[in-house]
Amino acid sequence: MTKAEHFLKVNNEEGRIDKVLTEKYPEFTRTQIQSMLKKKFILVNNKPKKANYKVQAGDEIAIIVPKEEVIEVKPENIPLTVVYEDDAIAVIYKEAGMVVHPSKGHLSGTLVNALLYHMDNLSDGSDELRPGIVHRIDKDTSGLLVIAKNNEAYEKLTQQFLDHSIEREYIALVHGEVEHEEGTIDAPIARMTNNRMKRIVAKEGRHAVTHFKRIELFEGYSLLTLNLETGRTHQIRVHMKYINHPVVGDPMYGPTDSVDIHGQFLHAGVLGFKHPETEEWVRFTQPLPDYFTKKLEKLRNNN
Template sequence: MIDELEFKIDLQSGRIDKILADFMPKTSRSQIQAWIKGGNLSVNGEVVKANYKVQLGDTLKLTIPEAEKINVTPENIPLDIVFEDDDLLVVNKPTGMVVHPSKGHLTGTLVNGLLYHVNTLSEGTAYVRPGIVHRIDMDTSGLLVVAKTNEAHQKLAEQLENHTMEREYYALVHGVISHEDGTIDAPIARMHIDRKKRTVAEGGKHAITHFEVVERFKNYTLVKLNLETGRTHQIRVHMKYIGHPVVGDPMYGPSETITGFGQFLHAATLGFVHPTTKETMHFEAPLPDYFADKLAELRKI
């Protein structure tokens, strides 16, 4: 069944996605943005984008499509759960695991495992993404926060959008970086010839990555990176852009690289304000064994 909701703006003004979030407190803002992106929201009869600024007197009409039945199968997949309470989980994802089902990856994902291990997850932004606030690539390991309720999802998503969620990564990259630190401020867009890949391009989405050198090797550098924005493949695209692609990256790295374990990229630190208790949460995950072993091997060269 398709629902149609109508709102009359007589008190508030501001971004339309934020206004709708106030009207619909039990619906995550990311879900609202997905509906808007899908063309399901009109203002005074005209379809608008999520950054539209509502004006007093505007009439908003939201068409909520019939929810697709979640046909993702719960699977008894071992999960490294670092923290869990009634609102959220923090999971340390291994390399090789896809975060949510997609074409070609319908089983064995983090979502499949979550549906088996917990009783409730937030709606997410699509029927195959319950609980998923943010993602990391299949061949990237490390920490993710997962929402159990829509309220928690919305507040965590807002921290992501406001760049107040702490996310720190370690990456082994090709080449020896001569300077100690740097900031990559370069917009990222989809490639026209291959829509699965991203590239730095004028007119792309704003993207900023900060990095500092941790250790140098003969032909490689270990770097620590902090994300100011969270674009798809951001670290991988930005490091390639400055001539130091991530080691083992099958999409953006050179053909001659260290292989066998996926890319050497690990989400090591995650910090955020708890959506209910308001406590500042901080989590760290050590480098996977294969990553630590490779660094030990490089130190001997």
């Protein structure tokens, strides 16, 4: 991979290396400099240093900037379940196991790859990897997503998510017998410092509220409906683990022996919002996938 490099010989500069380099190279934020130090992309006299290293006169600092890898998003003939479609929006049912948009770990087989093949028009989205994408659900979660087919629809739908006026209802099978018939989990969610993929409940986290109702009890399990007041990453999964009722089959927050080949037992079955063009309230529902209903039948028979 081609690499561009910056070189600095310390003369009058003083202080921590991350501060010195941020002032010298304003194109980098202090957070980026600290990240590059941690990844050993910055060397002092050919040796890596920590962010709190105090520069000294005569130090030779090399900043190695890896060239960004260009990710090309290609249309792919992947089956797509379209629940509703018009000139402004499409409502899609995503099966468990499908990633919503490409990333470095998932360059193909995503919902975006399928959308590019099956639809002529999509909004720009938040970046080139997310055309049409207004919101996401996790890879191992099944359920409904609204897709914006033009930029005006994208802006109006995004604003509804920011206003928390979207109706989103999930069904989850969780471990343990939930004591209360209904309740609210109001607990802030933050990214784990030692695992960037995982989230935890932490006081410094972002405001997160989940409402739940118990709709059926089994021996050792509960079936819940959940409504999101906020939309944080992994919100339901983190909140259910927090109250000691993790989602069954959750590979990240649940018991490892409950992981199912079909995905976790979490389904985004209801999606309601104001249509960005007509401004009428529209509401869509999607039944549980077969593997979910079969699991419930088995639990009912055991009971």
